Amino acid sequence: MNHDLVVIGTGPGGYIAAIRAAQLGLNVACIEKESMLGGTCLRVGCIPSKALLESSELYKEAEHSLKDRGINVGSLELDLAKMLGQKDRVVKTMAGGIGSLFKKNKITRYTGHATLIAPGKVKVDDGKTVNELESKYILIATGSQPSTLPGITLDGDRVGTSTEALKYEQVPKHLVVIGGGVIGLELGAVWSRLGAKVTILEYLDRILPTTDSEIADEAQKIFEKQGLEFQLGCRVTGVKTNRKTCDVEIADSKPVRCDRVLVAVGRRPNTDQLGLENVGIEVDKRGFIPVYEHYETSVKGIFAIGDVIGGAMLAHKAEDEGVAFAEHLVTGFGHVNYNxxxxxxxxxxxxxxxxxxxxxxxxxxxxxxxxxxxxxxxxxxxxxxxxxxxxxxxxxxxxxxxxxxxxxxxxxxxxxxxxxxxxxxxxxxxxxxxxxxxxxxxxxxxxxxxxxxxxxxxxx
Missing domain, CATH: 3.30.390.30 (FAD/NAD-linked reductase, C-terminal dimerisation domain)
Known part of the structure; x- marks a missing residue:
């Protein structure tokens, strides 16, 4: 199958780049290995976490704040399964919306794992059949995945990442969050509002390391008043799982016992198993794909945007890069102001x-x-x-x-x-x-x- 542009990944960067390129007249195809479009942001990131943040905040208001406004709600009961179901419906609806946008813009979708086999050639394997696509241009927009720490084994249950923390079937009695960045604070807040004791362990001497320090200090004081516990300047060396509990081991300190652990120590690019070596693209020491002007890699005709090229790992940053890439490809003009x-x-x-x-x-x-x-x-x-x-x-x-x-x-x-x-x-x-x-x-x-x-x- 021949296309003008093949986009690998349908997260915010990939699907937006595909739509803009199609609007500009290119024959565009998108490859996604998951059955649901939207990438990490829509499936297990930005959108579901915001749904839970909103629901948990409403629960907290009903529990504490509404009576101050003369609104008495009577007995309050948490139906966690229904709350999670509402989150899933939001995700499903938005993913379907991307599918409709693909049809509207005549974008061809391929489901399966994408592998670069040569410049201008991509293989798509869905486990049953293999398709080989040819395209003048290829855009890598495969996003990122949660990182972990040495000594910590993610079991997808009691010791997990943000993906697992979006679908706990019961409110944890004690949740330990490793990492005091945005993801850890957001999901820690969700489960704290719903009744969990939440302890946040941070290696640095402050939370939100990229935030203005004056604002971050104020935030910590507010979050502590809300019930979040912080241990700063502690180096987690491992997690030991017992029959019903977990012990989070900390250098030069006593372990913290809990029943669930959320590892939120950042994200790493999805650049493995893409076949980059087949076309001569080398990643840097952190796994990111180096790009030059207008997002072109070291191989002519192959481009990359979003989390895989580093910088701020933000959905809207990837979207803007997707638009700039497509517009420059077709019109010769495209720019992102990173400031x-x-x-x-x-x-x-x-x-x-x-x-x-x-x-x-x-x-x-x-x-x-x-x-x-x-x-x-x-x-x-x-x-x-x-x-x-x-x-x-x-x-x-x-x-x-x-x-x-x-x-x-x-x-x-x-x-x-x-x-x-x-x-x-x-x-x-x-x-x-x-x-x-x-x-x-x-x-x-x-x-x-x-x-x-x-x-x-x-x-x-």
């Missing part, structure tokens, strides 16, 4: 950021001004009863150009979009401060933080 890619942790409160952290600016010797505004002084946050956190804005001392925005608070993941757009257009803090924001809205906190850069907040 304005936002990140979000969907904890409660949410944590979102775009641009440089204060730590990075200090390290780089950049002179800056800082403005901060707390949600406790925001009318909408008060009305919602969600007043923890703040907006922090960093601007160049000489030019006032916004260099970074960091938010911890309600709907931070939505609020950061305004900041990303502002930075994409080279806005100053004064530009944001001069824009009229509707009242009462959470977005007013962004405006007030911009005003704070110049020391002239109006409501704090």
């Amino acid at each position: 304005t890619i936002p990140s979000v942790a969907y904890t409660n409160p949410e944590i979102a950021a775009v641009g440089k952290t204060e730590d990075q600016l200090k390290e780089e010797g950049v002179e800056y001004r800082k403005g901060s505004f707390p949600f406790i002084a925001n009318g909408r946050a008060r009305a919602m009863g969600q007043t923890e956190g703040r907006v922090k804005m960093l601007a160049d001392k000489q030019t006032d150009r916004v260099l970074g925005v960091h938010i911890i608070g309600p709907r931070a993941g939505d609020l950061i979009a305004e900041c990303a757009v502002a930075m994409e257009f080279g806005a100053s803090s004064e530009d944001i401060a001069r824009c009229c924001h509707a009242h009462p809205t959470l977005a007013e906190a962004v405006k007030e933080a911009a005003l704070a850069v110049d020391g002239r907040t109006l409501n704090f």
Whole structure:
């Protein structure tokens, strides 16, 4: 079978690249080894975790917060099976939506494992039949998988990754999370809200290592008030499973006994068994595929995007790369501004950021001004009863150009979009401060933080 473009992987990067290329007139095929489209993000990552985060937060509100608003719910009962079922329905519906988009854009789908056999040639094996595809261009968008640590054996049950933590059939009595990054905090929060004791073990002396340290410190204090326990600066050396319990072994410390362990220590690229050696592509020491300008690998006509090339392992980063790849391939133009890619942790409160952290600016010797505004002084946050956190804005001392925005608070993941757009257009803090924001809205906190850069907040 001949195609103009063959995309390996149907995660956010792969399926978006395929759709954009098809819109631009290419004959496109997509290869996916799983029966369900959407990749890790849709099947066992972003989407199902957000469904559980939302459900668990509603449960927590019903248990503690609604009575303060005069809403008495009576006896409260958790139906975990139904909650998991709602999560699965969301995933199934969205995966079906990608299938419909493929049909709409006349994208050919092949199910099976893809192997590069030569430049311009890919083999697809579904276990029963083998198809050989020929294409002028090949795009690798195979994503990533959870990493583990030496001494830890993942059994897919009591010691598992985020995949298993999305489908526990019972609420753990004591869940130990190894890793204090976004994934560990999000899933730790889910099971804590539903009744588990949650202990988070982190090798570093802080949580959320890539987050602005001031925001991360505030987040830890909030999460501790919510019941999460943290042990920082501890090196996990192994996990010993007993008949009904697990002992998480820590160097120079007593082991922590629990009934389930979630290993959330990062992700590694899916570059094994792709046949890269057949075409002469060498990965780096961490398994990532090196790419040059416009995502082309060392082999002409073979490209790669998303988690397999490193950088921020974010679905929207892969999507933007997919669009830029397809547009450059057809039109000769395509670009991603990596300085304005936002990140979000969907904890409660949410944590979102775009641009440089204060730590990075200090390290780089950049002179800056800082403005901060707390949600406790925001009318909408008060009305919602969600007043923890703040907006922090960093601007160049000489030019006032916004260099970074960091938010911890309600709907931070939505609020950061305004900041990303502002930075994409080279806005100053004064530009944001001069824009009229509707009242009462959470977005007013962004405006007030911009005003704070110049020391002239109006409501704090």
